[in-house]
Structures are given as structure tokens and as C-alpha cells.
Amino acid sequence: MFKTVMRATALGAALFAAGLAGAQAQTIKIAYLEGLSGPFANVGEVGLRHLQFAAERVNAKGGVLGQKLEVIPFDTKTSPQEAQLVFKQLVDQGIRYMMQGNGSAVAIALSEAMGKHNSREPSKTVLYMNYGAVDPILTNDKCNYYHFRFDADVDMKMAALTTYMAQQKDIRKVYLINQDYAFGQSVAKAARAMLNQKRPDVEIVGDDLHPLGKVKDFAPYIAKIKASGADSVISGNWGNDIALLIKAAKDAGLPAKFFTYYAGGLGTPPVIGEAGVGNLKQVTVFHSNIGGSRTNAEVEAYRNRFPDSKDDFYWTSILAAVDMLTRAMEQTKSSDPVKVAPALENMKVDQVTGEGYMRADNHQLIQPIFVSTFSRANGKDVKFDVERTGFGFKTDARIEAKDTVLPTTCKFKKPKA
Amino acid sequence: MEFFLVTLLNSLSYGLLLFMLSSGLTLIFSMMGVLNFAHASFYMLGAYFAYQTSVYIGFWPALVVAPAAVAALGALTERYGLRTVHKYGHVAELLFTFGLAYIIEEIVHLIWGRAPVEYRIPAILDFSAFSIYSTQYPAYRVFMMLVSVAMLAGLYLALTRTRIGLIIQASLTHPDMVEALGHNVPRVFMTVFAGGAALAGLAGVIGGNAFVTEPGMAASVGTIVFVVVVFGGMGSLAGAFAASLVIGAVQTFSVGFDYSLLSLFGILGIQTNPESGWYDLWKVTIAQAGPVLPYVLMVLMLIFRPKGLMGTREG
Numbered sequence: 001m002f003k004t005v006m007r008a009t010a011l012g013a014a015l016f017a018a019g020l021a022g023a024q025a026q027t028i029k030i031a032y033l034e035g036l037s038g039p040f041a042n043v044g045e046v047g048l049r050h051l052q053f054a055a056e057r058v059n060a061k062g063g064v065l066g067q068k069l070e071v072i073p074f075d076t077k078t079s080p081q082e083a084q085l086v087f088k089q090l091v092d093q094g095i096r097y098m099m100q101g102n103g104s105a106v107a108i109a110l111s112e113a114m115g116k117h118n119s120r121e122p123s124k125t126v127l128y129m130n131y132g133a134v135d136p137i138l139t140n141d142k143c144n145y146y147h148f149r150f151d152a153d154v155d156m157k158m159a160a161l162t163t164y165m166a167q168q169k170d171i172r173k174v175y176l177i178n179q180d181y182a183f184g185q186s187v188a189k190a191a192r193a194m195l196n197q198k199r200p201d202v203e204i205v206g207d208d209l210h211p212l213g214k215v216k217d218f219a220p221y222i223a224k225i226k227a228s229g230a231d232s233v234i235s236g237n238w239g240n241d242i243a244l245l246i247k248a249a250k251d252a253g254l255p256a257k258f259f260t261y262y263a264g265g266l267g268t269p270p271v272i273g274e275a276g277v278g279n280l281k282q283v284t285v286f287h288s289n290i291g292g293s294r295t296n297a298e299v300e301a302y303r304n305r306f307p308d309s310k311d312d313f314y315w316t317s318i319l320a321a322v323d324m325l326t327r328a329m330e331q332t333k334s335s336d337p338v339k340v341a342p343a344l345e346n347m348k349v350d351q352v353t354g355e356g357y358m359r360a361d362n363h364q365l366i367q368p369i370f371v372s373t374f375s376r377a378n379g380k381d382v383k384f385d386v387e388r389t390g391f392g393f394k395t396d397a398r399i400e401a402k403d404t405v406l407p408t409t410c411k412f413k414k415p416k417a
Numbered sequence: 418m419e420f421f422l423v424t425l426l427n428s429l430s431y432g433l434l435l436f437m438l439s440s441g442l443t444l445i446f447s448m449m450g451v452l453n454f455a456h457a458s459f460y461m462l463g464a465y466f467a468y469q470t471s472v473y474i475g476f477w478p479a480l481v482v483a484p485a486a487v488a489a490l491g492a493l494t495e496r497y498g499l500r501t502v503h504k505y506g507h508v509a510e511l512l513f514t515f516g517l518a519y520i521i522e523e524i525v526h527l528i529w530g531r532a533p534v535e536y537r538i539p540a541i542l543d544f545s546a547f548s549i550y551s552t553q554y555p556a557y558r559v560f561m562m563l564v565s566v567a568m569l570a571g572l573y574l575a576l577t578r579t580r581i582g583l584i585i586q587a588s589l590t591h592p593d594m595v596e597a598l599g600h601n602v603p604r605v606f607m608t609v610f611a612g613g614a615a616l617a618g619l620a621g622v623i624g625g626n627a628f629v630t631e632p633g634m635a636a637s638v639g640t641i642v643f644v645v646v647v648f649g650g651m652g653s654l655a656g657a658f659a660a661s662l663v664i665g666a667v668q669t670f671s672v673g674f675d676y677s678l679l680s681l682f683g684i685l686g687i688q689t690n691p692e693s694g695w696y697d698l699w700k701v702t703i704a705q706a707g708p709v710l711p712y713v714l715m716v717l718m719l720i721f722r723p724k725g726l727m728g729t730r731e732g
Contacts, residue, residue: 038633041526041531041632042530042531042532042533042631045531180705208672208704209705210672210705210708211708213633213637214637214708215708216628216629216634216637216638217427217431217627217628217669219423219427219558219669220424220427220428220668220669220670220672220673221672223419223420223423223424223427223552223673224420224672224673226419226420226423226551226552227419227420227673240533240629240631243533243629244628244629251545251553251555251557251558252423252552252553252554252555253545253548253551253552253553254552266532267532267533270533270535271533271535271629273537310530310532
């Protein structure tokens with residue numbers, strides 16, 4: 001009896017190994033590196049479903065170069081140290097493409113690790129698709145030839161946001177509150193510099209940095225904002241940090257407008273609810289109500305694939321990344337990042353939001369940016385509510401792709417193959 | 418003045434919530450000599466149970482149902498978990514509660530997912546109770562304070578004015594004697610553990626919707642509750658109360674102070690500029706350092722008065 005079991009197990013193991021080997025030969029692997037446990041796990045899981053959605057679409061059409069895309073999730077615990085270990089793992093497994101987007105500190109660590117690896121082992125070059133880590137440094141001083149960003153960076157979004165704010169004459173006193181790490185600091189810096197330039201009459205009455213993901217009660221911060229007399233607040237907060245901030249503001253009856261980056265991020269609108277209507281704005285490269293039949297079809301397709309109400313279509317940058325990657329592979333008839341990367345440069349992309357292209361000098365995707373306001377869904381200009389909350393975003397302003405281009409300090413050279 | 422009053426109220430409500438959490442922890446500690454690492458997990462479970470109950474039968478029943486359910490879990494934990502590992506000593510007990518915290522977190526992931534759940538403040542309490550100058554003060558925070566104070570009074574009366582309280586107090590210091598008098602001391606332990614868990618659960622019920630109900634909530638309050646217990650003195654309820662208010666005030670008020678060592682240098686007339694040595698350290702403001710302050714207080718307390726504010730035993 002024991003022997004039979006042993007034999008069956010051995011056979012099973014052999015078959016399994018063969019299956020794995022077969023799969024390895026036939027798929028193009030994309031590693032997905034994100035915090036899949038810990039305080040921001042929910043955010044990581046949503047991105048993973050978007051990537052699966054994009055990969056399934058490619059695979060349904062027969063894949064790329066006759067191979068299927070395979071998504072392999074890795075848990076970085078949203079920690080730079082952990083992410084570097086994970087990077088070694090994926091290199092060991094022979095994976096050549098990776099995607100990440102939550103946490104600029106993680107992104108900077110990953111980009112540096114990748115840069116070192118690629119220069120040491122050019123034959124095993126890895127390409128990094130960044131769908132949401134928006135610290136400008138990644139496409140400026142610390143840019144890397146094999147790093148491509150598909151979301152607009154902090155400065156581009158802040159430029160769009162401040163252009164919009166400059167037209168709002170009732171804004172007089174602005175308060176900055178951000179998470180105390182690379183991204184939050186760059187939001188504060190950009191806001192200060194750009195407001196100063198576009199509206200020198202606006203006074204910045206406060207500039208707070210609070211610990212990332214640790215504050216449970218924002219009431220003291222709201223009391224401070226209130227005491228400063230601010231009529232507008234700029235915040236790059238995401239996840240619970242933005243939801244709790246808005247909730248506390250509503251509780252205290254703070255009459256200020258909030259200009260944010262991630263008020264519409266998944267998991268946030270249900271917590272904010274009624275508190276945000278009318279006075280909560282966000283600057284993004286996409287929201288569900290930008291209009292057009294293509295946008296609507298895309299949102300509905302995603303909702304059909306992932307019907308859970310806690311899930312919703314958010315990351316167009318992931319779709320753009322997969323779309324451009326597969327086209328670059330088809331163009332070059334190769335799945336080698338060394339050949340694919342040059343093909344991505346200057347490549348055009350036609351998203352639901354409009355036309356865009358990949359900048360060659362710093363590998364930043366140029367695309368339209370939207371400023372929108374949290375509103376009640378009405379079936380017309382607020383057709384889709386986010387996460388079935390009854391609330392959605394309504395466009396205030398659309399900034400065309402060409403107007404979002406900023407100078408860069410990036411000076412990478414194409415590595416010799 | 419407006420800022421001061423509002424912040425004072427905020428710090429009170431936060432401090433009282435901390436006390437609800439730490440009172441259970443300190444009771445359990447003084448009884449069993451074990452720091453219960455899973456204590457904050459009971460807080461989280463309280464919030465999730467209340468959310469689930471409020472979905473079906475509303476918030477008010479949840480105020481009773483959720484702590485009761487958490488108490489039942491606490492009783493089971495003590496009876497079949499802690500009591501079993503007790504014979505292997507304190508380290509085993511400590512590790513048991515440590516593991517339990519992780520297990521509870523994973524179970525919460527499995528049942529309710531990783532995203533925050535929509536556990537809302539009941540509509541009847543969702544208004545502003547009064548205004549201080551022009552800042553509204555939400556009624557729910559007043560309600561939170563009332564519940565905490567009622568619980569504090571109830572706990573005090575139960576421990577000092579009832580027979581059960583007498584037996585519990587006696588079991589704390591002289592368990593053998595109490596047992597000799599014919600009381601079932603292990604059952605007293607179980608009751609205290611369940612009671613402590615229920616207090617944490619109740620804190621979860623009222624804290625979960627005031628803040629946010631998500632799987633990370635246990636970890637985020639867990640460490641601060643330990644600070645409260647150590648600072649107040651292990652096993653001292655009065656100490657835990659004082660420590661909760663102090664830590665609550667430190668955390669809330671520090672946010673409002675944008676002073677750094679640079680400002681101090683300015684007053685003292687010391688010239689500094691961004692090229693000066695350690696400049697980055699000097700420019701950290703009290704507001705930025707706020708989250709570290711409770712831990713600094715704890716370390717200082719351990720150095721200068723290891724038994725804590727009102728603790729009875731050394732270190």
C-alpha cells in the first residue's frame with residue numbers, strides 16, 4: 001500500500017515538474033511585485049486583478065509571438081528591502097519582465113537593483129513596467145533605461161492640478177498635508193513651487209508630513225488645518241490615509257476643498273461616502289466617467305470579469321503597459337527586453353482617455369490628465385459610481401497630453417547589448 | 418484657544434479608547450503574568466463582529482452582541498489554549514498569544530477580505546453635538562466618551578463592590594489561598610480573560626466605525642496599547658488609565674506643534690544653516706516626531722522607573 005502511494009506521488013511529482021517545464025517554455029512571464037500582505041494588501045490585490053484582466057485579453061487573442069502571458073505575483077510587503085530580495089528571486093527564476101506601482105520607495109529600490117543586475121548580466125536583462133509609483137526622481141535624476149512609467153508623475157499631476165487651481169479665484173490659503181516618505185515629500189515640494197509660480201498671491205499656511213499608514217485619528221490634524229484658516233488642502237495621501245483624513249474633516253465641519261491624488265483609489269470611496277461630495281477633487285490619468293462609448297465598454301468589461309463590488313476599474317496604466325509591451329514584442333518579433341525596450345521608445349498608444357506616447361528621453365508615458373470632483377452618481381455625466389457606492393467622479397478639467405510634458409534631468413544612455 | 422479645546426477633547430476621546438483596550442490587557446497581565454499579544458486582535462474582532470451584526474440587525478444590538486461574541490472566543494482561548502500551554506511556562510504562553518494574533522488576522526482576511534469594510538456610524542449619531550467656536554464636535558465622539566466612562570465606572574464598581582470582584586482581586590495576589598477557600602481559580606482566570614477580551618471587543622465596536630475597520634487595525638493599535646500598559650505600570654488599572662490619557666494627549670497635541678530643535682537654537686542665538694552638521698535631525702518638528710514620542714516615554718519610564726507610573730511589581 002505504502003509503495004503504491006509512494007509511486008503515485010512520485011509519478012504525480014514528475015508530471016507536475018514536466019508540466020512546469022512545459023509551461024516555462026511556452027509563456028512570457030510577468031512578475032507582479034506588490035505588497036500582498038500588510039496594511040496596503042488590498043491595494044496590491046486590485047492591481048493584480050487589473051494585470052490579470054490585461055493578460056487574459058492578450059491571451060484570448062492567442063497571446064504574443066504564439067506564447068501566452070503568465071502573471072506571477074510576488075509579495076514585497078511594500079518594503080524596499082523585501083522588494084530587493086524578491087527581485088533576486090525573479091531573476092533566479094529567469095523572469096525578464098516585472099511590474100510594480102505602489103510605493104515610490106519600493107520603486108526606487110527596485111529600479112536601482114535592476115540597474116545593477118542589468119549592467120552585470122546584460123544577457124539576462126530585466127525590464128520594469130511601473131504603473132503607479134510617481135516620484136519624479138524615477139524619470140529624472142535616478143532614471144534607468146529599462147524603467148518605463150505608465151502613470152503621470154507627481155510633478156505632471158501637480159502641474160495639471162495647479163493650472164486648474166490657478167483659475168479658481170476663491171482659493172486664498174492652501175494647506176499641504178502628506179505622507180512622510182519619498183512620494184509625499186515630492187508632492188509637498190511640487191505644490192509649493194508650482195503654486196508660488198502660478199498664483200503668487202496664494203498663501204501656503206501649513207505643511208504637514210505624517211507617518212505613512214499609521215495615523216488612525218486625523219482629528220488633531222484637522223484641528224490644526226482649521227486653526228490655520230485654510231480654504232483648500234492639497235494631499236497626496238492614498239489608501240486609508242486619505243479616507244480617514246476626509247472623514248475627520250467632515251466630522252469637524254471643516255469647510256475646505258480637498259485637492260488630492262488618490263481620493264478615487266480603490267477602497268477609499270466607500271470609507272469617504274457622503275463626506276466628500278462636492279468638495280473633494282482628484283487629479284488622475286483616468287476615472288470611470290470621462291465619457292465615450294469605449295470608456296464605458298471598458299469599465300463594463302472589467303466589472304463583468306470581476307463582479308465583486310469591492311473591485312472596480314481604475315488602472316488604465318496597467319492596460320497601457322501590457323498593450324505597449326505586446327506590440328513592442330510583435331514589432332521586434334522578440335521577447336528579449338534588450339530588443340523590446342528600444343521599440344517602446346516613442347511608441348504611440350491609443351487609450352480610452354486619448355492618444356499618448358512613450359517619451360524617449362526619460363521613458364515617461366505622456367497622456368491626458370483629468371481633474372475631477374467626487375459627486376453623486378446620476379446616470380448621466382456621473383454614469384458609473386465607484387465600487388457601487390452611489391458616488392463617482394465628474395470631470396472638471398481635461399489637460400491634453402501635449403500640455404503635460406515637463407523638462408527632465410534624466411541622462412541615461414542606451415546600454416550596449 | 419479653539420485649537421486647544423478641540424484638541425483637548427480629541428485627546429480625551431482617544432485616551433479613553435486606549436484605556437478600554439489597555440484595561441483588559443492589564444487585568445489579564447496582573448492575573449496570569451502573561452502579556453497577551455492577541456489582545457489587539459480581539460479589538461479587531463470586536464469591530465468586524467459589530468460590522469457583521471450591524472449589517473443584519475443594526476448597530477445597537479451590535480453593542481452587546483459583538484463584545485459577547487468576543488468574550489466567548491476569549492473564554493475558549495483561555496480554556497483550551499492558554500490553560501493547555503500554561504504548564505510549559507510563560508514563554509510558551511507568550512508564543513501562543515503571538516501566534517494567535519497572526520491566525521486571527523489571517524482568518525479576518527479569509528472572511529472579510531483585505532480591503533476596509535463599510536462599517537459606518539449609525540445615522541442617529543451622525544451629527545455634530547456642539548460647536549467650539551466654529552469647529553463642530555461630532556456626536557459620535559461624545560458617545561464614545563460616554564461608553565468609555567460608563568465602562569470605566571462599571572469596571573471599578575464590579576472590582577471593588579461585588580463578591581466576584583473581591584474574589585478576582587484575591588486571586589490576583591493569593592491564588593492558592595482563594596483555591597483553598599473553595600473557589601475555582603482557573604474559572605476565575607477564564608472569566609477575567611473573557612472579560613478583558615470583551616472590553617477590547619467593545620472598544621472595537623465603537624472604534625471600528627469612528628476610524629476604519631480593516632485587517633491592519635490590530636497591528637496599528639497593538640504596539641501603542643503595550644506602551645500604555647508598560648508606562649502605566651504592569652497590572653495597575655489606575656496606572657493604565659493615567660497612561661492612556663497621557664499617551665492620548667501626547668499623540669494628539671504633538672501634531673499641533675511645529676517647533677523643532679532649530680527653533681530652540683534660534684531662541685538661544687545659535688546660527689544654523691542647511692550645511693550645518695546633523696541639520697536634518699535638528700529640523701524634525703515635534704509634529705513629525707509625534708508618533709515616536711509614546712515609545713520614547715516608554716523607554717524613559719523603563720530606565721528611570723521600571724515598575725511604571727503606578728505599577729506594583731518591579732520590572
